Amino acid sequence: MGAYVLRRIGQMIPTLAGVMLLIFVLFNAVGGDPALQLAGKITNKEQIENIRKQLGVDQPMYVQLGYFAFEVATGFNCTWRSYTEKPVPPKVDAKADPKVAPKADAPKGGCEAVRSWATNEEVPKILATRIGPTLTIMIPVLVLETVIALLLAIGVAYMRGTLTDRMIMMLCTVAMSISFLVYIIVAQYFFGFKWGIFPVQGWSDNFWKNVATYAPLPVMLAIFVGLAPALRLYRSFFLDEINNDYVRTARAKGVSENMVMLKHVMRNAMIPILTNVGIALPGIFVGSFLLESFFSIPGLGREILVAVNRSDFPVIKAATVYLAMLTMLINLLVDVLYKAVDPRVTFK
Amino acid sequence: MSQIGISHHRKSETPLRAIRSVVGLLIATIVAAGFVMPAFSAPAEKKVVRLAFRAIETGFDPQRVEDRYSVGICENLFESLLTYDWLARPVRLAPQAVEQVPEGEEGGTRFTFRLKPGIYFAPDPVFKGKKRELVAADVEYAIKRFRDPEVRSPYSWLFEDKIIGLDEYVDKIKKANRKFDYDTRIEGITVRDRYTISFKLREPDYNFIYFFAMPNVVPVAREVIEAYGADTMAHPVGTGPFVLKEWVRASKIVLERNPNYRGHKLNTEFADANDSWDQDAIKSLAGKTLPLIDRVEIYPIEQEQPRYLAFMDLQHDYLEETPLAFVQQLMPNGAKGKLAPVLERRNVRMFREDQPEVVWDAFNMDDPFVGGYKPENIAFRRALVHAHDRPSEIKIVRSGQAIVANSPIGPGVVGFDPTFRTSEQEYDPARARALLDMYGYIDRDKDGWRDMPDGRQIILQYKYQANEQEQRQRAALWIKCLAAVGIRMEAQEVQFSDLIKDRKVGKFQMSGIAWIADYPDAQNFLQLLYGPNTDISNDARFKLAAYDRLYLQALRIPDSPERNKIYREMNRLLAAYAPWRYGVHRSFSHFINPWVRGYKKHPILYTSFKFLDIDVAMQRAATNH
Numbered sequence: 001m002g003a004y005v006l007r008r009i010g011q012m013i014p015t016l017a018g019v020m021l022l023i024f025v026l027f028n029a030v031g032g033d034p035a036l037q038l039a040g041k042i043t044n045k046e047q048i049e050n051i052r053k054q055l056g057v058d059q060p061m062y063v064q065l066g067y068f069a070f071e072v073a074t075g076f077n078c079t080w081r082s083y084t085e086k087p088v089p090p091k092v093d094a095k096a097d098p099k100v101a102p103k104a105d106a107p108k109g110g111c112e113a114v115r116s117w118a119t120n121e122e123v124p125k126i127l128a129t130r131i132g133p134t135l136t137i138m139i140p141v142l143v144l145e146t147v148i149a150l151l152l153a154i155g156v157a158y159m160r161g162t163l164t165d166r167m168i169m170m171l172c173t174v175a176m177s178i179s180f181l182v183y184i185i186v187a188q189y190f191f192g193f194k195w196g197i198f199p200v201q202g203w204s205d206n207f208w209k210n211v212a213t214y215a216p217l218p219v220m221l222a223i224f225v226g227l228a229p230a231l232r233l234y235r236s237f238f239l240d241e242i243n244n245d246y247v248r249t250a251r252a253k254g255v256s257e258n259m260v261m262l263k264h265v266m267r268n269a270m271i272p273i274l275t276n277v278g279i280a281l282p283g284i285f286v287g288s289f290l291l292e293s294f295f296s297i298p299g300l301g302r303e304i305l306v307a308v309n310r311s312d313f314p315v316i317k318a319a320t321v322y323l324a325m326l327t328m329l330i331n332l333l334v335d336v337l338y339k340a341v342d343p344r345v346t347f348k
Numbered sequence: 349m350s351q352i353g354i355s356h357h358r359k360s361e362t363p364l365r366a367i368r369s370v371v372g373l374l375i376a377t378i379v380a381a382g383f384v385m386p387a388f389s390a391p392a393e394k395k396v397v398r399l400a401f402r403a404i405e406t407g408f409d410p411q412r413v414e415d416r417y418s419v420g421i422c423e424n425l426f427e428s429l430l431t432y433d434w435l436a437r438p439v440r441l442a443p444q445a446v447e448q449v450p451e452g453e454e455g456g457t458r459f460t461f462r463l464k465p466g467i468y469f470a471p472d473p474v475f476k477g478k479k480r481e482l483v484a485a486d487v488e489y490a491i492k493r494f495r496d497p498e499v500r501s502p503y504s505w506l507f508e509d510k511i512i513g514l515d516e517y518v519d520k521i522k523k524a525n526r527k528f529d530y531d532t533r534i535e536g537i538t539v540r541d542r543y544t545i546s547f548k549l550r551e552p553d554y555n556f557i558y559f560f561a562m563p564n565v566v567p568v569a570r571e572v573i574e575a576y577g578a579d580t581m582a583h584p585v586g587t588g589p590f591v592l593k594e595w596v597r598a599s600k601i602v603l604e605r606n607p608n609y610r611g612h613k614l615n616t617e618f619a620d621a622n623d624s625w626d627q628d629a630i631k632s633l634a635g636k637t638l639p640l641i642d643r644v645e646i647y648p649i650e651q652e653q654p655r656y657l658a659f660m661d662l663q664h665d666y667l668e669e670t671p672l673a674f675v676q677q678l679m680p681n682g683a684k685g686k687l688a689p690v691l692e693r694r695n696v697r698m699f700r701e702d703q704p705e706v707v708w709d710a711f712n713m714d715d716p717f718v719g720g721y722k723p724e725n726i727a728f729r730r731a732l733v734h735a736h737d738r739p740s741e742i743k744i745v746r747s748g749q750a751i752v753a754n755s756p757i758g759p760g761v762v763g764f765d766p767t768f769r770t771s772e773q774e775y776d777p778a779r780a781r782a783l784l785d786m787y788g789y790i791d792r793d794k795d796g797w798r799d800m801p802d803g804r805q806i807i808l809q810y811k812y813q814a815n816e817q818e819q820r821q822r823a824a825l826w827i828k829c830l831a832a833v834g835i836r837m838e839a840q841e842v843q844f845s846d847l848i849k850d851r852k853v854g855k856f857q858m859s860g861i862a863w864i865a866d867y868p869d870a871q872n873f874l875q876l877l878y879g880p881n882t883d884i885s886n887d888a889r890f891k892l893a894a895y896d897r898l899y900l901q902a903l904r905i906p907d908s909p910e911r912n913k914i915y916r917e918m919n920r921l922l923a924a925y926a927p928w929r930y931g932v933h934r935s936f937s938h939f940i941n942p943w944v945r946g947y948k949k950h951p952i953l954y955t956s957f958k959f960l961d962i963d964v965a966m967q968r969a970a971t972n973h
Contacts, residue, residue, distance in 0.1 A: 032845030036852075040414050040502025041863075042885045043852075047504060050497045050522070112578065119406045120581050121597065129597075185653055193657045200661045201654040202647070203599055294651050298599035306404055306598065311845055 001339070004347035005332065012328045019324040020072060024065050027313055033057075034117055034311045055117060071314075072321050075124055076111040114318065118310040123318045126303060133203060134299035136210055137291060138284035141222040146277055149227055153234030154261055157242060169235075172228035180225050184294050187221050201296040218291045233276060237269040244268075270341045278334030282327040286319065394642040395962040397944070398664050400649045402671075404598045407581025409573075410564045411493040414502035416864070417648070419563045420954030424603055424644075425470075426566035426586030429461050429487065430557060432868075432952055434959055435626050436618030438760060439868045439952055441561060445482065445587065449557065456552030456904060461487065461560065463543040468608040472585045474575045479608065482587050484545040486567035488537050489530055491547075493568070496528035497521075505884075506559050512536030512548050530570065554906040558867030563954065589639045589958045601646040603957065611637035612958060625699065625948045632945035632961045640961040659939065660690075662971045665962070666940040666947065672747045675937060682748050687939075694970075695942040700935055701949045702751055704758035705864040706873060707931040709736075709810075709826070710888040715857050717806060721892070721925065724801060727787040729926040732808075733773055734780035735833040736826060736929055745821045750932035755919045756873045758863075759933050760951045762907050763870025763915045770923040773930050780833045791834060798834040808837040811851075811859045813844050822860055851887040860931070861887060868952050869907075870915050874899060877927060890927040943967040 035051035036043075052058040056067060071077055113122040156165045192200035198217035204210055241247065242265055250260050287301035300319065307315035338345045401417045410422040431444040441449050446461045453460065467482040469475065494501045495508070495518050509515060513535030521528055536548040549556060559565050569585060576583040584592050589609045594602035614633045619626040633640070647664075649655040652671035659667035670678060678688050679698070687698055711729050713719040718729060742750045754773065757764045784790070788801035799805055810826050812819040823839035830837045842850065850856050865872050875881055878899045879891035898918050905911040922928070940947045943966035946959050 030843075032843050033849060034845065036845045036848045038500065038502065040505065041866075042505040042881075043502075044505075044508075044884050051500055054498065054500055115578060119597070120409075120412070120578055121407075126597075188653060188657065193661055196661075200657040200663065201649065202658075202663070205596070294654055296599065296647060296649050296654060298596055302598065 001336070001347050005336070008332050008335070012325075012332075015328060016072075016321070016324060017069075020068060020321060021065075023317055023320050024068055027317065028061065028064075031313065032311055034313060037311045038117060068317065071114050071317075074111075075113060077114045077314075114314050116307070116312050116315050118307070118312045118315075123314050126315060127300065127318060127322060130298060130300040130303045131285065133210070133297050134287035134292070134301060135284065136207070137215055137218055137222070137297060137299065138287055140215070140219050141226065142277070142280060142284050144219070145223045145226045145230060146273075148223065149230035149234050150266075150273070152227075152231050154238055154266060156231070157235050157238035157265075158257075158261060160239060160242075169232065172232050175224070175228040176232075180221075180288075180290055183221050183225055184290060187217060188294060191217055201294070203295075203297050214295070214297070218288075218295045218297065222288060222291060230276070234269070234273055237272045238265055241265045241268045267341065271338060274334055274337060274341060278330055278337075281330045281334075282323055285326055286323055393964065395640060395964055396643045396645060397641050397666075397957065397960060397962060398645045398647070399666055399668065400647050400655045400658055400664055401601075402648075402652075402655060402669055403650060404648045405601065408584035408592060408595075409580040410566050410568065410584070410586075411490060411499055411501045411503070412581065413564070416954055421592070421601060421603070421646070422566065422584065422586075423563035423588070423954055424590040424957050425584045425588045425592060426563070426568070427467070427588050428561050428563060428566050429463070430561040432561060432950060433615055433618050434948070434950060435614075435616065435620070435629060437620065437951075438762065438764075439950070440618060441557065442615065444561075445567070452552070452554050452557070452906065454548075456554045456556075456906065457549045458546060459549075459556055460540075460544065460546040463487070463545075465543055467587050467610060469569055469572075469587050470585055470591045470606045470608050472572060472583075474569070474572045474585070480569060482567055483542050484539045486569055487545050488539055489570045489573075490565070490567045491537065492528065492530055492534070493573070494565075496530075498528065503562075503564050506562075506565065510549055510553065510556065512550055552904040555867065555869050555871050555903070558869055558872075561952075562867060590644065593643070598648055601648070603644040603646075605639060605642055609639075612639070614638065614959065629946045629948050629959065633959060636961075639958045641957055644957050662941070665944050665967070666938060668936065668938045668949070670937045670939060672749055675747045675749055678939060679937065691939065697940045697942070697947075699938040699940060699947065699949055701938065701951065702759045703864065703934045703936060704760045704868060704951045705862060706753050706756055706758050706933055707750075707860065707862040708753065708756065709822075709858055709860050709929040709931060710851075711858055711927055711929070712854055712856055713889045713891070713927055714854050717800070717804075717808065718857050719889075724787045726925060727783050728789060730772055731780040731783040731787075731789070731833070732830065732835070733926055733929045734776045734783065735829050735835070736775065737777075737829045738773075738775050738931065741822065741825055742932055745818060745825065746932065746934065749935045749937065751935060753930040753933050756876060756922060756928060756930065757870045757915070757919070758865050758873060761865050761868040761870055761872070763912060765912065765916060765919070768916065768919055770919075772923045772926060777829075777833055784833065784835075789835075796834075797836045806835055808835060809857045810837055810839045811842055811847060811856045812839060813847050814841045819860055826858070852883055854889050859887070862934075865952065871899075871902060874902075874915065874918055877922060888927040890925070892921060892925060895921050941967075941970070943970065 033048075033052070034055060034057065035048045038051055039048050049058065056064065059067070067077070113124055115122055116126060152168070156168050159165045188200060191197045199214060203214050247260060247265060250264055251257075255264075285300070286304065287297075287299040289301035289305040291297065292299040292302035293305060304316065304319050306312075307319070339347065401420075403415065403417050405418040405421060406413050406415055407418060408421055408425060410419070410426050413419055413422065427445045429444060429446045430441050430449055433440045433442040443449055445463055445467055447464055448462075450459045450461055452458070463482060463484060465481075469480045469482065491507060491511075492514075493499050494504050494506060495514055497518070507514060511534065514537070517532060517534055518528075538546045538548070540546060547556070566586060572583065572585045573580055582595060587606075587609070589606055589612065590603035591606045592601070593604040594600065613635070614629065616630050616634055619630055621627070647658070649658065652673050656667065656671055656674045658664050678691060679686075680688055686692065687696060691698075711718040711732075713721075718732070719725065738752060742748060742752070751759070754770055755765070755768050759766070784798055789798045789806070791797060792799040792803050793805070797806065808830065810823050812823045820841070827837045827839060847859065851859055851861070863873060863876060876885055877888060877890045877895065878886060879893075879896045882889045882891065895918055898914050898921075902911050902914045902918075905914070938949055943963040945961040945963060947956060948959065949956060
């Protein structure tokens with residue numbers, strides 16, 4: 001297994017390079033000029049050129065791509081400070097306030113953490129501080145949604161063709177036909193404002209307060225929206241297994257229905273379910289920008305949306321690369337987990 | 349007040365409340381990590397104001413920020429040398445960190461400011477426990493920061509082509525690829541003594557003093573800026589009435605009183621005896637040392653519904669810039685009618701503010717279809733203007749939250765003439781058709797659409813910002829209105845940065861633009877049509893020698909009837925040549941809960957925290973905070 005994992009990690013490098021190239025080309029082709037956005041209301045060509053120089057976007061494309069690769073590899077940016085003079089020595093000015101002691105300029109040529117173009121905040125810090133609220137919402141969503149969908153799916157699969165099965169499937173279709181935005185707006189109005197069950201919006205510094213007070217409504221909404229497609233999908237996985245010969249054999253041997261469904265059927269249906277969860281897993285690290293935006297949750301999804309609106313490329317690029325890396329790592333983890341779920345799986 | 353009590357009674361009685369606890373408990377068991385729950389943050393007796401901003405802030409380095417919400421916070425953390433009298437209307441300059449408003453010397457080319465002694469910066473570790481007094485060198489440092497290429501100030505234009513020697517120095521360091529040396533003496537900036545600084549300008553400019561009332565143009569301590577380096581956005585240290593106590597970016601901004609702030613007394617000299625807001629402010633604030641508020645909690649909420657509901661749910665003490673989608677619910681009979689019953693029961697008050705700004709549609713004067721200065725070109729533009737149904741824009745697109753613009757100058761600023769009217773900007777489709785017929789813009793190829801007099805097909809293009817509902821609606825209105833007079837138009841949605849770029853280089857025919865006053869003088873608006881500002885701020889690329897001459901003439905004259913006469917003449921020229929379709933001056937409705945005292949919105953200043961008081965008992969009874 002060790003060789004397999006190493007080989008897969010090796011394969012990630014060219015994949016990541018491809019993702020980076022794609023991001024770079026997309027941003028440069030359709031992203032617009034960030035200098036224009038940062039330049040202010042009244043600006044001139046000279047000022048725009050100065051900003052482009054400061055951001056390093058005046059460099060040839062291959063140089064910018066090199067900077068980008070360096071940033072991804074190290075998390076540092078060495079391109080912003082393009083001024084090449086020696087440090088300016090401090091001067092003593094008798095007229096100036098003696099409390100103000102000017103320092104020499106920092107030596108030239110040092111690297112610093114990649115920073116947001118809009119806010120000057122360090123990008124790793126942005127990602128680190130936003131991930132907590134996102135996970136506070138998205139981990140419960142993923143776990144609850146998967147567990148509830150699994151239990152309901154196995155139930156309706158068992159009752160296939162009955163009125164209950166048909167009603168649940170119909171409800172799922174209706175639920176899937178309505179936009180997530182509609183759910184949010186309606187639920188926020190009724191559950192938050194009209195009935196006062198949950199706060200309308202908000203977030204606090206306290207983890208437990210967030211979990212107990214601010215997270216429940218967004219979590220419930222996300223589960224409700226995600227449940228219908230997951231239920232339909234998992235039901236089909238269970239149905240595929242229920243009709244297999246080994247199930248008939250188990251029943252013929254007198255194995256109880258609970259044992260048939262929960263041990264044999266569920267275990268065999270777990271591989272496609274695991275794949276589905278694996279696909280959804282990277283999404284929990286970027287959150288739902290709609291939920292975060294409507295419920296004022298300072299998470300990563302909202303941050304990415306703000307960065308897109310501000311053409312804040314360092315943040316967008318970092319988030320995209322981070323998501324790509326996570327996706328690849330999670331895919332690897334899921335592949336390894338297949339072995340645990342199904343002993344027939346072998347690594348080649 | 350009784351209604352507020354009823355509201356909470358209702359909530360406490362609901363049996364569904366238990367659901368929250370159950371769901372919360374369920375989630376808590378899933379999440380692995382845990383923290384100790386601290387006590388509720390706000391001390392009981394403190395006067396706390398809670399409100400929402402409708403956009404996310406960027407940071408609080410005054411020379412680096414431009415968005416009005418970040419600048420609004422800076423307004424409370426720092427002090428500009430000048431400010432505006434809180435109650436005076438029209439707005440009136442007043443000293444803040446200086447002893448008096450300076451008069452222009454040497455024919456309006458020199459301005460000298462003398463700081464009040466004994467103004468101290470807020471405590472900060474950089475000062476190593478010592479009190480740090482504000483000195484003239486701090487003002488010099490801040491002004492230089494605007495022009496430091498590394499600062500990338502969005503307001504660097506304020507000090508471009510203004511102060512003698514500053515442009516030359518900036519050019520020199522750029523050519524030599526050197527850093528800005530703040531110790532280099534600039535000829536036009538003289539620090540005369542510890543408290544006095546003087547600026548010498550290239551040309552007379554009586555509006556120069558307005559710059560020093562802007563919340564960006566504030567002194568900063570050099571050692572603080574140098575100590576925090578690239579993190580100055582998160583470490584604002586000023587002499588203003590508040591300090592930044594807590595900042596969770598895009599989520600929560602907490603201000604608390606600056607212990608080193610010397611206090612401020614409300615000036616009631618210019619209050620309007622017939623204005624109930626002024627009288628309330630006097631009753632609540634007069635004679636007291638401001639600020640009275642201990643803590644301000646600001647929550648940036650971009651989405652309209654949660655911002656509205658947070659106010660309705662009493663989470664926030666007032667709602668500023670009410671979302672258009674909810675204006676009808678709060679004022680069912682329009683701005684002049686009564687408030688919705690739920691607000692009346694709560695004794696909520698509404699403050700309506702006509703913004704010192706203008707929204708317009710620019711014609712590209714260099715364009716072969718909509719541009720030009722010949723009579724037939726002017727007639728074509730005027731026809732387009734007459735065809736545009738501006739009343740519908742106000743009623744439908746803006747839910748009545750706007751007034752008609754008759755000039756490019758925003759209301760409430762010096763030089764704004766409320767009596768100036770022009771029939772050339774009225775909605776009159778019959779007149780539009782007549783003008784088009786008269787000047788030969790008729791359907792020559794019988795395809796149902798009008799053509800140019802020389803036979804070229806007319807397909808006008810309207811560019812607007814992508815993902816902006818208001819702009820999309822305005823574009824749709826233009827298409828509909830022009831189709832009604834036989835002119836074909838297409839709308840093109842483009843990304844914000846591309847739209848700016850296209851406008852700067854004249855790659856558009858028509859486009860909607862807005863401008864909010866940076867300082868309250870008509871010149872701030874009229875420069876948008878000054879010929880030499882083409883490629884800078886004159887997006888219409890309007891170049892008229894007579895207008896440019898008047899513009900320069902006005903700059904050399906202080907506020908006076910003579911200058912107003914020049915502004916009026918400039919307005920006449922604009923009405924005649926029609927480089928813009930004047931749109932509207934937007935209005936905002938602000939809703940204030942009854943325990944908020946002294947509230948009044950200033951047209952230029954962004955926030956009012958310094959001039960607020962809270963009836964804590966009433967607030968607590970209503971909100972349970």
